Amino acid sequence: MKHAIRQNGSVPMPVVSRAAILVEPGKPLVIDEIEVADPGTTDILIRLDAASLCHSDLSYIEGKFRHSLPAIFGHEGIGEVLQIGADVTSAAVGDIVVPFLVPDCGECVFCRSGKTNMCAQMGRSYRPDFPTWFRWQGKNVPGFMALGTFSEYLVVPQDQVQKVNPAADRATASCIGCGVTTGVGAALIAAKVDPGSSVVVIGLGGVGLSTVQGAKIAGAKTIIAVDVMPGKEAAARAMGATHFVNGSGGDVAQAVQTLTGIGADYAFDCVGSPTVFEQALACLSKGGWSKMITVGMIPDDRPVPVTWSQMLGRNWHNTMMGGAKRQDVATYVDWFVSGKLDLAEMVSQEITLDQINEGFAMMKKGETNRAVIRYR
Template sequence: MATAGKVIRCKAAVAWEPNKPVVIEEIEVAPPQANEVRIKIVATSVCHSDLYHLLESMHKDGFPTVLGHEAAGIVESVGPGVTEFQPGDKVIPLFLSQCRECCFCKNPKTNQCEAAWTRIRQEVMAGVESRFTCRGKRVLQFMGTSTFSEYTVINQIAVAKIDPAAPLEKVCLLGCGVCTGYGAAVNTAKVEPGSTCAVFGLGAVGLAAVMGCKAAGAKRIIAVDTNPEKSEKAKVFGATDFVNPKDHEKPISQVLTEMTNVGVDYSLECVGNVAVMRSALESSARGWGVSVIVGWTDMHDIAIRPGHLISGRTWKGSLFGGFKGKDGVPQMVKAYMDKKLMLDEFISHNMTLDQVNDAIELMKHSKCIRTVLSVSPQ
């Protein structure tokens, strides 16, 4: 392409400081270096992890940055040493890399990757490297991806090639939220046919967890949320019951235990709240219950009485739904193309990159499930 090897000036949403609106700026995107891919972002969606960094954790060293990590695009050019991708390929950026060479990537028990810990500075949720500058300043790349930009540069170990027929404005959701929730049920909890499940939190991740429980054959799926408007949407994805903790004076764990006699077989926490994590564990059946922490937070410690685990419950964590990105994301795209996976139903709003602050406000006030931003024409 005519832009290969050159700096690209393009539009991006820059978060200059925490807890302030992002600003649409012209940034410079350098050409990809060795083992890197430059991608034209076609569509990106707003995930709660973006808000977590901007409005909750607000780490002062994590700014300025370009947020965004749930997206899909087209390869514009590749750097030296890249053989897996070529210009024109449709791809999904991955916030969790898969180098395929480390002991974690080679172990089927995990989707962790050693390179992810050296490539991303976890405390500031940004890549060690950045190919962005704006107003003469270096701008961080959020989670090593930064998809609130018309172009971004990502290491090839953090990019998944997908079906060229896939609609990017739909499959962008597989870059984080849908895989995270769905995989937490299918890969991490390993929900069994005929089981009873409870999903705490009905944002996109929670609804995807509901969908995963249904796909795994659960007979009863109890959706838990303090927003009564989420009830009908949960049923679309397979929930059989809806419980609003605000409707009960008893602890929600007691409510669910009474509903199921012994507690649920599987519970999934999709909020990122340590109190809810504890409630989810206590809602699972003593003796065999499995509870999975899916929601992200790194701001608080969690406490539990040892007896809740000694009695036989299992407590697990799930990052990106247990999917190894390069392998799992294309499979999820295929499942959508084969009409075995819902994606359209998650999209409550469609906007442009210029409206990113409006999209952030919608999520901040729980007025959306997923807002997809159109970034660049295909």
């Protein structure tokens, strides 16, 4: 649906947008028209070109994590700025931007520390006083984490918007806001993978494949990709894996020990389950320097089974968005445009908004790397 832009950059409001709405956990998303309200003084109205389906969205859709409903999910996308609030300084009308999951207020202790990508405003969209810009059937509907990229039009606070290189292919770049940034960041920022090291990545969805790519960029010598779907091997090797292990075909830790001699220097759980957590930990060497990074989201009602002896000589770290800040998104988009970041295998399907439920069904079966909604 197109909307005329006035000379001052404003758009007739409210904007009518098509969106996919989660009404009940475990049920198909409802495709319907919604209204998108006028941006506030520090907000940005974006018209998306593309949005990517992330496994985190699927976890909420399946009810593994709680969220008020109805709601509009989706947190990966790329599009054009249509309108900005009076106090917005980070973007202008016409800019190509990527919404980002983690706020960057620049004022809290976390932001000022320079040590973390966490912000005290993280999760602010759950507060009852936080504004929502979506309305459906006469009622306000929240966007997931103040985003909601399963709507073609959305309003986002400026500290969750990053201007990026307009030369980037929209479909592929839509994945960079979360999946690619999380995976590449996990390798380069959270783990700080050393050149010449050995790496094992378990789970080869969009995040896992991006972790493989990050390990390659870091200069890892041995990159072992693990998945229960043998069909993921070709994409993993194209992204930089030197070896592939079928996760359903035997003892993964023993296979890694055989390939590395002493165990991996780094292990990444890109699935988010207690079983894979334990599996990834067992893949590490016990020399004291090895590090495991949990990248996937493990539901709170599924405790991680770990003992002191399992941790001996090994280190564990959890990460949000791979430790990356929204400014890193612009860097990774530039890397993608220049060819330093090879994402040729990232997007396996392009779909319409009406096909979003089929896209999640493919994801659940492990039949997709990343499915991308093309809005235009």
